[in-house]
Structures are given as C-alpha cells and as structure tokens.
Amino acid sequence: MPVLWILAIVLVVALVGFVLGRQRALSSGQGDIRNLHSLPSYYGYNAALFGLVPAVLVLAVWTVVQPLVVQNSVIDLIPESAVEDAGNLSLVMSDVRRVADGLDVAVAEGAMSAEMAASLRTDFTDVRTRLGNVGVALGSDVTQDTLRVAQRYRELTASGNVLKTIVVLGLSLGLTGLALLRTSAQFRARNVVEQGVLLLLLAAACIAILTTLGIVLSLIFNTIEFFQLYRWTDFFFGTTWSPSFGGGSELGIIPLLWGTLYISLIALLVAVPIGLFSAVYLSEYASPRFRSIAKPLLEVLAGIPTIVYGLFALLTVGPLLVSVFGDNGTLGLGWMQGGTAVMTAGLVMGIMLIPFVSSLSDDIINAVPQAMRDGSLGLGATHSETVRQVILPAALPGIVGAILLAASRAIGETMIVVLGAGAAARLDLNPFEAMTTVTAKIVSQLTGDTDFTSPEALVAFALGMTLFVITLGLNVFALYIVRKYREQYE
Amino acid sequence: MDDLRLVERDVDTQDIKIAARKVQVFYGDTHAIRDVDVDILDKTVTAFIGPSGCGKSTFLRCLNRMNDTIDVARVEGDIHLDGEDIYDAKVDPVQLRAKVGMVFQKPNPFPKSIYDNVAYGPKIHGLAKNKAELDEIVETALRRAALWDEAKDRLDEPGTGLSGGQQQRLCIARAVATEPEVLLMDEPCSALDPIATAQVEELIDELRQNYAVVIVTHSMQQAARVSQKTAFFHLGYLVEYDETGKIFTNPEDSRTESYISGKIG
Ligand SMILES: Nc1ncnc2c1ncn2[C@@H]1O[C@H](COP(=O)(O)OP(=O)(O)O)[C@@H](O)[C@H]1O
Ligand SMILES: [Mg+2]
Numbered sequence: 001m002p003v004l005w006i007l008a009i010v011l012v013v014a015l016v017g018f019v020l021g022r023q024r025a026l027s028s029g030q031g032d033i034r035n036l037h038s039l040p041s042y043y044g045y046n047a048a049l050f051g052l053v054p055a056v057l058v059l060a061v062w063t064v065v066q067p068l069v070v071q072n073s074v075i076d077l078i079p080e081s082a083v084e085d086a087g088n089l090s091l092v093m094s095d096v097r098r099v100a101d102g103l104d105v106a107v108a109e110g111a112m113s114a115e116m117a118a119s120l121r122t123d124f125t126d127v128r129t130r131l132g133n134v135g136v137a138l139g140s141d142v143t144q145d146t147l148r149v150a151q152r153y154r155e156l157t158a159s160g161n162v163l164k165t166i167v168v169l170g171l172s173l174g175l176t177g178l179a180l181l182r183t184s185a186q187f188r189a190r191n192v193v194e195q196g197v198l199l200l201l202l203a204a205a206c207i208a209i210l211t212t213l214g215i216v217l218s219l220i221f222n223t224i225e226f227f228q229l230y231r232w233t234d235f236f237f238g239t240t241w242s243p244s245f246g247g248g249s250e251l252g253i254i255p256l257l258w259g260t261l262y263i264s265l266i267a268l269l270v271a272v273p274i275g276l277f278s279a280v281y282l283s284e285y286a287s288p289r290f291r292s293i294a295k296p297l298l299e300v301l302a303g304i305p306t307i308v309y310g311l312f313a314l315l316t317v318g319p320l321l322v323s324v325f326g327d328n329g330t331l332g333l334g335w336m337q338g339g340t341a342v343m344t345a346g347l348v349m350g351i352m353l354i355p356f357v358s359s360l361s362d363d364i365i366n367a368v369p370q371a372m373r374d375g376s377l378g379l380g381a382t383h384s385e386t387v388r389q390v391i392l393p394a395a396l397p398g399i400v401g402a403i404l405l406a407a408s409r410a411i412g413e414t415m416i417v418v419l420g421a422g423a424a425a426r427l428d429l430n431p432f433e434a435m436t437t438v439t440a441k442i443v444s445q446l447t448g449d450t451d452f453t454s455p456e457a458l459v460a461f462a463l464g465m466t467l468f469v470i471t472l473g474l475n476v477f478a479l480y481i482v483r484k485y486r487e488q489y490e
Numbered sequence: 491m492d493d494l495r496l497v498e499r500d501v502d503t504q505d506i507k508i509a510a511r512k513v514q515v516f517y518g519d520t521h522a523i524r525d526v527d528v529d530i531l532d533k534t535v536t537a538f539i540g541p542s543g544c545g546k547s548t549f550l551r552c553l554n555r556m557n558d559t560i561d562v563a564r565v566e567g568d569i570h571l572d573g574e575d576i577y578d579a580k581v582d583p584v585q586l587r588a589k590v591g592m593v594f595q596k597p598n599p600f601p602k603s604i605y606d607n608v609a610y611g612p613k614i615h616g617l618a619k620n621k622a623e624l625d626e627i628v629e630t631a632l633r634r635a636a637l638w639d640e641a642k643d644r645l646d647e648p649g650t651g652l653s654g655g656q657q658q659r660l661c662i663a664r665a666v667a668t669e670p671e672v673l674l675m676d677e678p679c680s681a682l683d684p685i686a687t688a689q690v691e692e693l694i695d696e697l698r699q700n701y702a703v704v705i706v707t708h709s710m711q712q713a714a715r716v717s718q719k720t721a722f723f724h725l726g727y728l729v730e731y732d733e734t735g736k737i738f739t740n741p742e743d744s745r746t747e748s749y750i751s752g753k754i755g
Contacts, residue, residue, distance in 0.1 A: 288561070371598035375661070377559060379611040379668055380588030389610070394601045 001165045003063055007056070010172045014052040017176040021047030021183050029185040038190035046189040049196045051176035059168045066164065070156045077149045092146070095139075099127070099150035100157070102136035109134050118155070122147055219468065222461035229455040235462060241425035243445065243456045251459045253466060255425040259435035260467075263346045263421060264410035266431060270350025272403055275357025282358070283365040284387055295362070302355040306415040313348040313420030314339065321347075325432055336432035338422070343431045345420035349413055353406045360405065364398035365391060397481050404478035408471040414439040438463050507532040507672060507702040508553060513567035515548050515557065522548045524726045526567075530672075530719075535694060535703045537713035537734065540723035541749065546706045549723070550674050553704065554590035555583040571672070588615055591670035595677040597657035599649030599664075604641050607649040607660055608632060611668030627667055635663035636693055655686025662693060673697060675705040679712065691716050710750055714738050722746045 025043035029035035036043075071093060078092055086092045103120075106112040111134045112120075120127060127142040183189070227235070230251060238252020278298070282291055318339025323329055325336040325343075336343075368391050376386040392399070414437075422434025423444065445460040452458065508530040515523035523545045530536050530553075538546040548557070555576060557563040569576050576586055588611070599607050608628045611617075618624035628645075632638040637659045641652075649660050658678060665673060675694070679687040694716050697703055707713050713720050714734060721731040722743075730737060730746045741747045 369598070371594060371596055372600065374556065374559070374592075374594060375598040375600065375664075376610070378554065378556060378587055378592035378594070379614070379664065380584050380586075381610075381614050382584050385614055389614075390600050 001161070003059065006059060006165055006168055009169060010052060010055045010059070013055075013169075013172045013176055014048040017047035017051040017179065018044035020180055021045075021189075024180060024183045025185065025187075025189070028183070036185050037188050038193075042189040042193050043183050043187070045193045046187075046196075047176055047179040047183065049193065050179035051172045053196070053200070054175055055168050055172035058171055059164070062164045062168070066157070066160045070153060070160060073156060074149050074152050077145075077152055079145055082143065082145050095142075095146050096149045096153055098136070098138060099131070099142055099146055100153045102131040102134070102138065103150065103154060105136055106131060106134045118151055120147060120151070216468075219461055219465050222458055223465045226455060226458035226462045229458065235459070239427060241441070243459070245451075245454065245456050249456055251455065253438070253463065255427045256436065256438045256441050256463070257466075258427050259342070259417075259421065259425065260411055260437040260439070262342050262431070262435065263349060263417060263437060264407060266342065266346025267349035267353055267410045267413075268403065268407060270347055271353035271357050271406060274350075275354045275406075276361055276399065278354070279358040279361035279365055280387055280392075283362050284383065284391070295359070298355045298358055301352075302359070304352075306352065306413060307419075309348050309352050310415040310419035313344050313416055317348055318344045318420065321432070335430065338434060340420060340422035340434045341432045342421055342435050345417050346431070348420055349410055349416050352413070352416065353410060356409065357402055357406050360402035361395070361399050364395045364402065367398070368394045397484060401478040401482035404474050404481070408474040408478070411474070412439060412467065412471055414443060418443060438467050442467075505532040506530070507572065509568075509570045509573075510552075511568045513549070513552060513565065513569060515545070515552060515566075516564045517548075517560070518562045522726055523552070526728045528721060528728055528731055530702055530704060532702045533698055533700070534719055535698050535705060535717040536719045536721065537717035538704065538706045538721050538723060539708075539710060539713050539749070540729075542708070544723040545726045546723050547676050550592075550676055550704060550706055553672070553674055554587045554592055556587070556592065558583055588668050589670055590672045590674060591665035591668060593658070593661050593665050593673065593675040593678050596681050597654060597661050599652070599657050599660050601648060601650055603646045604632075604649045604652070604660060605645040608663050608667050611664060615668060617667075617669065631663040631667035634666050634693075634696070635659045636689060637663055653686075655682050655689065658682060658686065658690060659693065662690070662697075666697070670701065672702045672704065675703065677706050677708060680708060687712075710738070722749060724749070 022040045022044035025036055025038075025040050026033075033040060074096070075089070075093075078089070078096075082092055083089050086095070103112070103117045107114050107117050111130070122142060122144045127147060128138050128140075131138060235251055235253055237254065238250055239254045240250040240252050241255045243249040243251060282294060282298075286294065318341070321341065321344055322336050322339050324331055325333055327334045327337070329336070372390055372394060373386055376390045377383075381389070417437045417440045421436055421440070423436050423440065424434045425441065426433060426435050428435065442460045442463050445457060445463075506529045508528075510526060510528045510530075513523055513526040514521070526549060538550065540546055548563075551557045552565055552569060553576075555565075557565055565577065571586070571590065574581070600610065602610070605628055608631050609618075609624055612624060612627050618627055629638060629642075632641055637656060640656060641660075649657065652660060658681070662678070679690050682690065691712065694703055694705065698718075705713075705716065717734045719731070720734040720737040722729045722737065722741075722745075724745050730741060730743045732742075737746060738750055741750065
C-alpha cells in the first residue's frame with residue numbers, strides 16, 4: 001500500500017478516535033462536563049494523539065530505513081566480477097535499482113505479469129527492450145546477475161511494504177483502542193495531552209539542533225580531510241590563490257579574505273550611515289503617516305533576492321562606475337578597467353544592507369524609553385541635541401550589534417560578489433580592481449564536474465569552515481552586545 | 491485630617507510668576523483641561539491635587555510647553571511667565587524649558603555618568619566658560635539636591651547605578667543645574683520609599699528660597715507638608731485654589747471637601 005494511503009487511513013483512525021474519545025468521556029460523566037476531569041475535547045485529543053503520532057513516526061522511520069536494509073541484504077548477491085566490470089559498487093547498485101523500478105513500472109502498466117517479472121531470465125527475454133517499451137530507458141544490456149539481484153530487491157521491498165502497512169495500521173488502531181479504554185471521567189486527559197504536546201515540541205527542537213550539528217560535522221570532517229592533503233600553514237598564510245585541477249595548485253586564503261573584508265568594508269561604509277540616519281529620521285522625526293509608508297517600503301528592499309541585486313551591479317552600477325572612473329570616463333582618471341570591481345559589489349551590497357541596518361536600529365531607537373526624551377527636552381535641549389547626546393548613546397550598544405549582524409551578512413553574501421566583483425583573486429588596494437571573495441570561490445570550486453577527493457575541491461569546505469567561524473564569532477559577539485543592552489532597560 | 495502637620499503657611503511674596511487664563515487642553519477630541527485660571531506665585535510651593543486622570547499632569551506640562559511634543563495635544567488660552575505670553579510665536583519653547591525646569595514621576599537619569607547627567611543642561615546652554623566653572627556648577631547643583639556627600643566620590647559612575655531616591659535627587663540636581671526660574675515636579679516621590687520621600691520634601695522646601703515650585707502629588711499629606719498654596723483639580727476643572735491651610739481645614743467647594751476627606755478618589 002502506498003505511503004500516502006497509509007497516512008490517510010491513520011488520519012481517519014485518529015479522527016474517529018477523537019470523536020469516540022470525546023463521546024466516551026461525556027457518557028462516562030453522565031453527559032455533564034462538570035463531572036469530567038478535563039474538557040471533553042481533551043479526551044478526543046488524547047485518543048487522536050495516541051492513534052496518530054507513534055504510527056506516523058514509525059511510518060517515517062520505516063520508509064527511510066527500509067531501502068537501506070534491503071540494499072544491504074542484496075549486496076551479498078552481487079558477484080565480485082560485476083563490481084570489477086562496473087568500476088564500483090554504487091554503480092552496480094544504481095543499475096539494480098533502475099531495473100527493479102523498471103520492472104515495477106512494467107507490472108503496473110500491465111506489460112508484464114507479476115509472476116513473469118519475478119521469474120524473468122535474460123537468456124529468454126531481452127529485458128532492456130521490454131523495459132524500453134514501457135518507457136524505462138536503460139544504459140546497457142541487463143546481465144543475468146543484475147536481473148537476479150533486482151528481482152530479489154523487489155521481493156524484499158514488497159514484503160517489507162506489507163509488513164510496514166500491518167505494523168503502522170496495527171499500531172494506530174491498537175493505541176487508539178488503548179486510549180479509548182483508558183478514557184473515563186477521572187482520567188486526566190488534559191495532563192496527558194500536555195505531555196504529548198511537550199514531546200512534540202521537544203522533537204521539533206531536537207530535529208533543528210541535530211540538522212545544524214550534522215551540517216557542522218560534515219563541514220568539519222571534510223575540512224580535516226583537506227588538511228591531510230594540504231598544509232594548513234600554506235592555506236592560512238598563503239598569499240596566492242591559483243587552483244589547478246591538474247595539480248600544483250596554490251590555495252592561500254589571504255587574497256580571498258582580503259577581497260571579502262574589502263568589499264564588506266565598502267558595503268558597511270554605505271549601509272551604516274544611510275541606514276542609521278534613516279532610522280533616526282523614521283523613529284524620531286517622521287510623521288506617523290510618512291512612517292507608515294516609508295517603513296514597509298524599506299522592508300521591501302530587504303525582500304529583494306540577492307541575485308537581483310547582482311544583476312543590478314552587473315548591468316547598471318558597474319557600467320556607471322566605468323563611465324566615471326574608467327579609461328575614457330568623465331573624470332579621465334583611468335582607474336577602472338572593467339565593470340566588475342570591489343567598488344561595484346561593495347556599493348550594491350551596501351544598498352542591500354541599508355534596510356537591514358535601518359530596521360534593526362529603528363527598533364532599538366524606539367526601545368529607548370520616552371522618559372529619556374522627556375528628560376532631555378525638559379532641560380531645554382533641542383530635538384537633535386536629544387538624539388545626539390541622549391538617544392544615540394543610549395542605543396549605541398544595540399546599534400553596534402545591528403552593525404555586526406549586517407557585517408556578518410556582508411561577509412556571507414555570494415551572488416552580488418559573483419556578478420559584481422569578478423573572479424580574480426587579488427591582493428590589491430585599488431577598489432576599482434576586480435577581486436573575489438571566499439564565498440564566490442567556494443561556488444567556483446564546486447561547480448562543474450568535481451572530484452571530491454582532490455584538495456582543489458575539498459578546499460571549499462575549509463573555506464566554508466573559516467567563513468563559518470568568522471560569522472559565528474561576529475554573531476555571538478553581536479548577540480552578546482544586544483543582550484547586554486536589553487538588560488539595561490528591563 | 492488631624493494628623494496633617496501644617497507647616498508655616500506664610501507666603502513670602504505676592505509676586506505672580508505664572509498667570510494662566512482660560513486654559514483649555516484637547517487631546518484629539520478629549521477635552522482634558524477646561525477654563526483653568528490660576529496665578530502661581532514666585533518663591534512659593536504650589537501643589538496640584540486631585541483624583542487621577544483629572545488633568546494635573548496635563549496642566550503642568552502646559553507651563554513649559556512639554557505638550558508640544560505630543561502630536562495630538564492642543565492648548566488654548568493664555569499663559570504668561572513674568573508677563574510674557576509663553577505660547578507667543580516669538581517664544582522658543584526650547585529656551586522656555588531652560589527657564590521652566592521639570593522633574594518627572596519616574597527618575598529618568600540619562601545613561602551617562604553622574605557628572606555628565608548634571609552637566610548636561612549647563613553644557614547645552616553654555617552656562618560654563620571652562621571646566622572649572624562647570625565643576626563648580628555640578629557641585630553646587632548636587633549640594634542643593636542633597637546628593638553631594640553620597641555622590642562626590644563616584645561622579646564618574648553611571649547615574650543609572652544609583653538607588654531610586656538618589657536617582658530622583660540626581661534628576662532634581664540636573665534640573666537645578668540649568669538655573670531655572672520655575673521648577674515643575676510631576677509626582678516626584680511616587681516611586682520613592684518614605685525616607686527618600688522625606689529627603690526630597692526637605693529639598694523642595696529649600697528650593698522655595700529661589701524658585702517657584704509647582705508640585706503635582708497624589709498624597710494630600712505631602713501637599714499639606716510642603717506647599718503654601720494648593721489647587722484642587724477635578725474632571726479637568728480647577729475647582730478651588732487657595733492657601734494650603736484653608737484648603738485642608740476649611741474648603742469652600744463641597745467637591746474639595748469630599749476629596750480631602752476621602753470620598754472622591
Ligand atoms: N498623551 C495623551 N494622549 C491622549 N490623552 C491623554 C494623554 N495624556 C493624558 N491624556 C488624557 O487626559 C486626561 C488627563 O490626564 P493627566 O493629565 O495625565 O491626569 P493626571 O495627571 O491628573 O492623573 C486623562 O483623561 C487622560 O486619559
Ligand atoms: Mg499624572
């Protein structure tokens with residue numbers, strides 16, 4: 001039975017459980033709610049939760065685990081020679097799965113009977129054309145070994161599916177029944193449901209934490225692998241970045257870090273003053289009407305996908321800068337050779353960060369108590385004196401936190417850099433030169449056909465890890481500062 | 491009300507510092523102050539009493555135009571400070587607030603050092619020619635607020651680190667340091683314990699030597715203790731305004747009598 005069907009049946013069981021649980025509780029309390037320990041719907045939820053949650057959990061785990069188990073048990077059937085022919089085991093296994101899926105399709109479309117699919121032999125049937133007829137294309141002729149393994153694979157999967165259906169439905173029905181049996185006027189359904197909800201929330205939190213942990217661990221393992229192939233001193237202190245997949249690459253991170261920091265610096269030089277001033281204007285001076293229009297507009301800026309900013313950099317800002325600072329530019333300086341440059345990416349990234357800085361600072365400035373403003377105005381200070389000497393100093397730690405968060409976004413930004421700053425890793429002070437960043441190089445090291453055992457590909461993980469450590473540090477520092485600031489007024 | 495300790499009632503002067511006529515205040519459509527006429531005397535403590543929501547704070551904030559900072563508030567009528575209309579277009583509300591200082595209900599020291607809190611006003615208004623003068627202004631203000639002895643060794647520490655009563659005295663020092671002519675206090679003791687309250691009340695009585703002090707208070711005992719004149723507000727009207735002793739012993743209006751004997755509140 002397909003998973004979707006099982007799920008539907010479990011849902012129906014839970015729904016019926018809900019109705020029955022509610023009724024049973026009511027009738028055991030002689031129809032008077034006041035005789036019950038909990039509200040009637042809690043008895044319903046109790047039965048429904050019992051019918052639903054364990055069954056769904058088992059279903060999910062089983063669906064994920066079954067293919068792995070089946071695969072493991074058919075692996076022994078694959079002869080050594082087949083593995084040698086194909087080059088490695090996983091290629092053979094993917095052939096097996098394709099044939100097995102093909103047979104499934106053939107049976108489903110009626111081109112083959114189920115017995116026939118199970119007893120097919122390559123000496124009598126041309127499996128490749130038969131499967132080709134039902135639309136399953138195979139890369140090569142099917143060997144008898146592969147076919148035998150595929151048939152075994154199907155057998156095991158089929159019996160596994162039957163077992164799964166029985167277990168899941170049995171669990172659902174059994175636990176619903178149990179919950180219904182326990183339902184009586186004295187049963188503390190409310191407390192049980194409370195526990196159930198708690199477990200669900202806990203499970204969600206665990207999933208979130210475990211996935212993060214998994215990501216970090218995979219980064220760490222690949223990074224360790226990289227450092228076994230490449231000296232860490234050369235990576236962290238090398239000033240040249242010239243990967244070549246043929247060997248003899250130099251993978252120094254310094255030029256990339258320099259590009260990252262340079263572009264982020266320019267971005268912050270744009271975003272911080274504009275963002276901060278607009279926040280001060282919006283929170284201190286703007287009329288409520290203007291504010292109600294301008295704030296959402298600023299937040300629209302924050303919703304624009306970064307690739308769009310990248311296009312803007314490539315097509316508008318780059319050419320514009322060249323026409324001013326380029327060889328034949330209006331200033332006649334000849335500083336800029338092409339549209340892609342640190343300045344292009346930095347300016348556009350700065351624009352992207354403006355709403356980020358301004359909306360965070362706006363919240364922080366608004367959190368400064370009105371009493372502080374009254375105190376200053378009451379002493380005969382003007383509005384701008386109040387902002388400069390009382391409100392901004394009071395909000396400073398929070399604003400610093402906002403700027404650090406913006407910085408960590410700038411450091412992690414990729415698309416704008418790829419399109420706006422070019423691809424050349426360079427250590428240079430001229431902001432009109434093309435440079436590149438850590439993130440952009442991660443992309444270029446992993447795009448195309450990559451061999452994940454070479455240092456040229458694995459370096460991407462080391463780069464990612466470095467970036468992760470830097471932004472994590474910035475974020476932690478920013479959160480620490482923001483939190484410290486919060487305490488001040490609570 | 492027998493336990494009221496009525497301090498010397500003699501009003502030292504009859505000079506009118508602030509004269510208000512037909513003052514109306516609206517918050518949007520709410521008519522918060524109606525037809526208030528009052529003369530506030532120099533070198534006198536005037537108390538505003540009345541049930542909460544009757545408009546005491548609103549009227550007080552008219553006297554230094556703090557209501558200008560509230561968008562929906564609108565003030566009508568005449569208020570003269572030393573004979574000059576403070577709502578006249580010529581008058582700069584910022585200058586006015588330097589002359590009419592204000593202390594708020596909740597102590598609101600700035601997140602700066604104790605010294606910088608007190609020096610804030612003098613610096614803004616350029617009252618000191620050099621650092622030595624500024625030091626002197628700060629010391630004098632802190633002495634007048636009876637905070638010098640407690641604060642002189644910790645002038646560089648943040649004002650927010652003081653206790654509630656000390657913070658309120660710091661706010662008074664801050665207001666005094668700008669050398670105002672009138673000091674408005676909106677329930678300055680409501681966040682303080684009895685000892686701190688007693689200190690602030692003593693302070694108010696001293697401040698009377700130099701300023702006109704207007705104090706809003708919830709506590710009738712406090713009004714009786716510190717003020718020479720008392721105004722009773724009710725539902726936006728100024729019901730009765732007279733010598734404090736007379737208000738508390740022999741009020742003319744029946745509403746005043748009900749309030750001080752605890753029937754309205
Ligand atoms: N900022 C404001 N906006 C609108 N209405 C206000 C505002 N401040 C006070 N009010 C209203 O004005 C009236 C008087 O308030 P207030 O002067 O604070 O009274 P009191 O200080 O005597 O307790 C109240 O009805 C109050 O709801
Ligand atoms: Mg009030």
